[in-house]
Amino acid sequence: MDTIYRLGIDIGGTFTDALVMDHQGKVIAALKTPSIAAAPEQAIFNALDQLKASGVNIQEIDLFVHGTTLGVNTLIERNGGVTGLLVTKGFRDILEIRRLRLEDTTNLYGDKTDALVPRHRVKEVDERVIASGGILQPLNEEQLLKAVDELVEDGVTALAISFLHAYVNPAHEQLAEDLIRERYPQLFICRSSAIWPQQREFERTLATAMNAYVGERMGSYFLRLQEGIQAYGLKANLLSTMSNGGIMTAARAANEPVRTLLSGPASGVIAATHIAERAGIHQVITFDMGGTSVDVALIDKEPSYSSENKVGDFPVIIPAVDVTAIGAGGGSIAWLDSVGVLKVGPRSAGANPGPACYQRGGEEPTTTDAYLQLGILHADRFLGGQMRLYPELAERTLSNLGEKLGLNAEQTAQAILDVATANMYAQFSPLMARKGVDPRDFTLLAYGGAGPMHAFQMAREVGIDKVLIPPSPGTLCAMGCTVANLRNDFVHTLHKSTQTLESGELSSLFAELENQGRSWVDEEARGGVKLDNIYCLYNADMRYEGQAFDLEVTLTLEEIEDPKKAGIKFHTSYQNVFGISQPEAEVMFVSLRATIVGVLPTHNKVDSANLPFDESAAEERLITFDHVQQTAKVLKRRQIPSVDAPIPGPIIVEEYDTTIFIPPGYKVYRDGHGNVIGEVEA
Structure with a gap:
């Protein structure tokens, strides 16, 4: 049976957006309500009240996906649970030492970021697993429990466990978790081998500490939300968006909140990918301007992903949609x-x-x-x-x-917009250069509450000729919740060269990762989530032997079965990035990753926003822009003509969730999917 209704909710810093879509992909309702920082679930309840008042039968919603900034705000504001950390003896300062990199290389007096877990709450335990997975020293159980007793006495309510080389042999971490749960069942406990079992001790330990730090707060939030929606009679499965653009059950998100930290921006990029695909546009730069910041991402048929994202002061090694904040927002x-x-x-x-x-x-x-x-x-x-x-x-x-x-008020207002645009440009241009793209070859796809109002000014500054504003742009992140799929990443650290790999070893390891992924999908779908199909993507972090940095290379099954072909692909990737390669050098497989995707039933190709053209006369309004008073046409989206009869700016398009501003120098039309598209006038 097809989904009756899908409900997507995105909780932002200023507004909480809600969008209801039917099984044909038609938007039934879209709304915005102010976010409530002290009780984010209350904004969701307010949205449900508004949906009921608008005539939506919320009992017919059978898929409820939502994203929240609670986890990332908890990290940035440093108001998470009192967290302790257990490490192998000799590694107490792993969060203090970090990577010994200067945050600002031009500032010799920069302050060091305070560790998420203070040193007095980091306890060392006698145990040692070597890099091959062998046990050099057994876990000292008495010492472990004594350390935990001291942490609990100090007020710790969340505990992270990260032992050396646990990514290859998690036995000591698993034993430690079992012993601690038996004595302190009330503690929120997580271990690095379950969160992200990849070599890189600092990043793995930090990811585990972050998970523990926000876990208790996220868990209580999901509990309050689940109880609240049941009171509304909403029987849908409660799902949460993830940083990688996928979704998972709220129960798992409560245990692994570190996977949701960048889910808000990721949801918007997933929806933008869906919009661009329908519009037949393959190269897109997203421009998501909300109340606090502007987030941009590259889409070249598919979104780009990264394992080098940052949340506040902290790097996040778990793969996420590659989104970068570049400037100010509407607030x-x-x-x-x-x-x-x-x-x-x-x-x-x-x-x-x-x-x-x-x-x-x-x-x-x-x-x-x-x-x-x-x-x-x-x-x-x-x-x-x-x-x-x-x-x-x-x-x-x-x-x-x-x-x-x-300056007078008008001049000050224009100066504020000019400075905001200049700030965006100053960060946008070097970002595009680092990614090796010319933004003038891309379409700027704008959304968010303020994105459509500022996008054309940004495009004009950068030299982008084409801007696309999708239907319901102010609630596009909520739409991303309704079109996302189950998705998760699994990793295995290998550190072997093409010469030292055993026959069939690469295929065997990837098969094991895929099996882990398929088991995960089965568990997530067990609650009633329907899937059309399941598929797996494969990639590897590779480098030349002796180097200290990796390139991520996407692999096919043929290349996995023949590592030499995978090596040739790495040489090509290296040549494309650096303009040079060393085909005679040995290639290392550092880490293997498998991404499992469980595809939800797709929408029928019905365009909800393809409204008939309204030929009524436009309003006019006197505005001041670029220090010049001028008359702008004020339209509704349905009053914008088709591509055959574009109209020139200045134009203001007023919608419920945003205002679109097309300045002079651009002409605008509406395509068959309801998108407003602006192009530079010849």
Whole structure:
């Protein structure tokens, strides 16, 4: 039986977005409600109330996927559980030493990041597993339990276990976990061999410590959410989005929250990939501008992934959709530095108090106040008229800032937008250079509450000729929840060359990883999640023997069966990245990874946003942009013509969840899927 309704909810820093889609892919309802930092589940309940009021029968929802920033905010704000760490004797300072890299190579006085687990809560245990997996020294069980007793007495409620070489032989970690659970069943316990069994002691230990640090809070959140949705009569399976763009059950997410840290931005990229594929556009740069930041990602038919992402001050080794924050958001605050230079962000007004124009107590100007002052936002049409803005408050706070710059309110507003765009450009250009792409070859796909309002200014600065705004752009991350699949990554550290590999060893190891993945999918789907099919992707971290860095290479079954062919593919990849290769050198297989994907039933090809053209006359509004007063057409999406009759900017397209601003120099049309597409005028 097909899914009746799918509900996707994305909890952002400013707004919580909800989207309901039927089994044909038609959007039934989309809404935004203010996020509640102290009780994020309450924003979900508020969204369910609004959905019920709009006529959605929530009892017919049989798939509920949601993403939350609770885990990442817990790490950034350092308000997680009191966490202890057990390590092999001699490795107490593993979180302190890190990688001995300067965060800012131009600053000789930079502060070292405080370790997530303070040193006095790190306990050493006598045990030793060697790199081959053999046991050199048995686990000292008495010493282990004494160390845990001391940690519990110190107030520890969460415990991470990370022993040396546990990625190859987890026996000591498993024994330690069993002993501790028997004595302290109330502790939240996780071990590195279960979280991410890959060589790289610091990253593996840190991932385990992060999981323990946020686990207790995430677990209680999911419990409150599960109890709450049952009270609404919602019987759907509760699923959570993951950093790799996939989904998993909420129960597993509560035990492995480290896999969800970057799930919010990842959901948007998955939805953008879905939109771009339907539109027949293969090369896309996403531009997700919310209340706090702008996130960008590359899509070349498929999203790019990375195992070198960061959350706050901490690297995350677990693979995730490669998303980079490059600038300020709609709620980012404008301010003057010590020498009077205008800055925008990174501090944000958030949802409460929010921008000054929200009339919730905010007294500092934000980019949203700037857009309202310039006439691009309409005071009575924000969130479809459900939330009124106050232009007089925006003007007052902009004037106060402008006095210090010798500018009036309009000039200050334009300066804020210019500085925000310049900040984005300054980070965007070197990012694209590092990825080896020319952004002018790509389409900018904009979403988020503020993305469609600022995307054309960013495109103009960078030199991108084409911008795409999908239907319901302000809730696209919530849509990503409804179109994602079950997906997880499994890793095995190998460290062997093409010469030292045994016959069939590579095939055998990948088969073992795939079996782990298929078992995981079976467990996740056991709760009633229906799947169309299951497939597996294979890749390896490879390097030339003697090097200290790896390249990730995607492998086919043929290349896995013949490691020499895999080596040839590595030479080609190395040549493409560095412009040189060494075909005569020995190639090392450092780590093997298998990605399992359980595909949910696909939507029928029905375009919910392909509305008939509305020929009614456009409104007009006087705006100020680029320091010039000009008249802009004010339209609804259905009033935008097809590709055969594009119309020139300036144009303001007002929608419930966002406002699209097309400045002069661009012409805009609507394609057969309801996407608004703007192109540079010849």
